Amino acid sequence: MQTTSKMLSIIAYYLSEYDMKAVFALGYSNRSEAMKSISIVAGRDNNYLKLRRDEFDALPESSSSRNGWKNRPPSKEVVEMGAYLRTISFDDLTEIVKSLIANFDESSADTESVIHSVKTDEMSEEEMEQIINLSDPNATIEVVTGTTTRRVCNTSIIHKLKKLYKGQCQICGRKPIDGLDEDICEAHHIEHFSETQNNNANNIIIVCPNHHRLLHKLNPIFSREELCFKHRDKNILILLDLHLKF
Ligand SMILES: [Zn+2]
Ligand SMILES: [Zn+2]
Incomplete structure (x- = not known):
């Protein structure tokens, strides 16, 4: 099953904004493991989520210290989604993201x-x-x-x-x-x-x-x-x- 791009945007924002805090909250021990595992379970290429996360790193209000795509302007969709998701607490977003990931795997x-x-x-x-x-x-x-x-x-x-x-x-x-x-x-x-x-x-x-x-x-x-x-x-x-x- 291939997961919708929008659901992966939510996860990408979460991983961009909260980085290692998010990685640990989802039960992974390092970034690359998290990026790869979630991409695979969502039916995408190994590198997919990492690229999507980089798009959110480009937001001016992003707290990310990674350089990511800082020198590129973020797309309108990324800006809008970032503004909306920023109003949701870390704990709520963690629950939402966990649930989306669990839901990728129908079983x-x-x-x-x-x-x-x-x-x-x-x-x-x-x-x-x-x-x-x-x-x-x-x-x-x-x-x-x-x-x-x-x-x-x-x-x-x-x-x-x-x-x-x-x-x-x-x-x-x-x-x-x-x-x-x-x-x-x-x-x-x-x-x-x-x-x-x-x-x-x-x-x-x-x-x-x-x-x-x-x-x-x-x-x-x-x-x-x-x-x-x-x-x-x-x-x-x-x-x-x-x-x-x-
Ligand atoms: Zn209505
Ligand atoms: Zn109904």
Whole structure:
């Protein structure tokens, strides 16, 4: 599986800004091991992440002491992403990055503990997502499909993505309750979870309750290239994206 470039940008920023502190927090003993291992698990060349990290070293406010690409101007995307990610704490970002890395390897979505047993064929997509959205960060859901196949789905990626968007809806870019420190955004599976059990980060979008309801009402087609949902001749654009587009 090849991971989206945006998700690797988040990791690249983290490694640029926090360097060895980040390397150790992720459980690696040195930089090159971290760069290489993460690149491989993300389905890229060994050197990929190192090059992406260098792009973030070029940010003027970067605390990196490596020379990196300091003499090159950073791209607009790197500037915007850096400005956004700088507002997230080291601890929160560590959790997000760990979760993204774990999610690259699909098999790591399977965990031991199971708290719910859900018969998917008796449950609508919305009901299923309600359970997934409400579960505590470490909860897992065991899904029993039409036959006897069992699958355990880890909900932690959803909670990390919600943290990443800090209560903002990816479609309208707003916090549903502005000014209040409450995150009531929800996770929506682009390919229906009830059909595919695809709980990878790049199948999840974080949306406000209104837009979530709209997506289920219209069931629009998602275009990853144009980063929008399409319904008849209307496009529902995604304004805020840090992890979907490659
Ligand atoms: Zn919205
Ligand atoms: Zn949904």
